[in-house]
Amino acid sequence: MKKIYTLIATVAVVFSATAQRTVSTVTPISTVGVPTLSNDRTVTDTLVGYSWTNAAATGATFIGSANGGYVAGNNGYDDFQKAQSFINTIGNINVEGAIIWFGAKQSDMGSSGTSKIQVRHHSLTAPGTTSTGASTSAPGTVNATTDVLFAAIDTGFAYVDGANTIMFSTPVFTTGDFAIGVNFQTLAAGDTVGMIHSTDGDAGATDLSWEQWSDNSWHTMFQAWPLDIDFFIWALVDINVGIEEQGFLNGARLGQNVPNPAVNNTVVSYELENSTNNVSIVIFDVTGKLVRTYNEGNKAAGKHSLTIETANLDAGVYYYALTAGKGRIAQKMVVSK
Numbered sequence: 517m518k519k520i521y522t523l524i525a526t527v528a529v530v531f532s533a534t535a536q537r538t539v540s541t542v543t544p545i546s547t548v549g550v551p552t553l554s555n556d557r558t559v560t561d562t563l564v565g566y567s568w569t570n571a572a573a574t575g576a577t578f579i580g581s582a583n584g585g586y587v588a589g590n591n592g593y594d595d596f597q598k599a600q601s602f603i604n605t606i607g608n609i610n611v612e613g614a615i616i617w618f619g620a621k622q623s624d625m626g627s628s629g630t631s632k633i634q635v636r637h638h639s640l641t642a643p644g645t646t647s648t649g650a651s652t653s654a655p656g657t658v659n660a661t662t663d664v665l666f667a668a669i670d671t672g673f674a675y676v677d678g679a680n681t682i683m684f685s686t687p688v689f690t691t692g693d694f695a696i697g698v699n700f701q702t703l704a705a706g707d708t709v710g711m712i713h714s715t716d717g718d719a720g721a722t723d724l725s726w727e728q729w730s731d732n733s734w735h736t737m738f739q740a741w742p743l744d745i746d747f748f749i750w751a752l753v754d755i756n757v758g759i760e761e762q763g764f765l766n767g768a769r770l771g772q773n774v775p776n777p778a779v780n781n782t783v784v785s786y787e788l789e790n791s792t793n794n795v796s797i798v799i800f801d802v803t804g805k806l807v808r809t810y811n812e813g814n815k816a817a818g819k820h821s822l823t824i825e826t827a828n829l830d831a832g833v834y835y836y837a838l839t840a841g842k843g844r845i846a847q848k849m850v851v852s853k
């Protein structure tokens with residue numbers, strides 16, 4: 517079943533149950549284009565869909581379903597769930613949660629205090645249908661779930677206002693590919709929630725975003741609508757391997773600082789797959805406050821290191837993040853006295 521869609525320009529939209537709409541133009545939500553990783557609320561490493569680091573991408577979009585609701589949410593087709601899959605080239609990681617950008621929510625019947633969505637970690641083990649046919653890499657086993665009350669969902673067309681950081685109570689140890697899904701079945705009747713997603717055609721990896729239909733079957737968005745998009749679901753992970761064991765993530769890899777815990781200073785090692793401009797490393801505290809910035813400038817491909825002075829930092833947990841090109845990777849470090 518192919519689905520017809522329409523662009524949503526504002527949060528408050530009245531849908532016709534029978535009208536069939538198409539998109540004539542696609543307008544980015546924000547004039548800044550593709551959101552960067554410089555102001556997000558990341559607490560650990562961030563894995564993002566391909567389109568959010570694709571230099572040819574044109575930005576974030578919010579699209580409504582022709583029969584009510586949202587393409588990247590619940591709608592008149594009674595979609596149960598949406599999920600973004602991630603190809604894990606790193607190895608052993610702990611998936612701690614996700615950053616999700618919700619574009620709108622509305623309640624036609626008056627939301628109950630228990631109305632909620634569920635954010636889930638899935639193994640990619642289930643049967644599903646992609647643009648090329650049957651697959652066994654659809655979201656399957658649910659390994660962790662976090663409830664988010666409808667009333668607590670932040671929305672907004674500005675990324676820094678609309679993004680939600682949602683953590684699992686216990687990180688999920690993951691060795692292979694996985695998905696982060698949003699389940700809408702627990703919403704109260706009349707409650708509708710929609711996520712931001714990339715512009716059609718930006719994704720490149722056409723079959724990494726999924727939806728679950730009311731018959732429990734899974735279909736990629738490219739097969740079902742068809743739209744070549746990534747959801748704004750960014751996975752938050754901890755890397756459990758050394759830099760030599762990592763695969764490159766968006767052209768870079770980042771090592772654990774040594775020594776850790778640090779007292780007076782510590783050394784951070786990183787490696788670039790290609791020559792990269794405007795490389796930087798920033799330090800955040802546990803509240804997300806920027807503590808320090810190191811501008812590394814233009815760096816050649818290969819291994820590099822940076823000494824970070826920690827003597828004047830308070831004891832506690834910090835995060836250091838490497839920004840290289842359009843991607844960012846982060847690690848935790850501990851400062852002791």
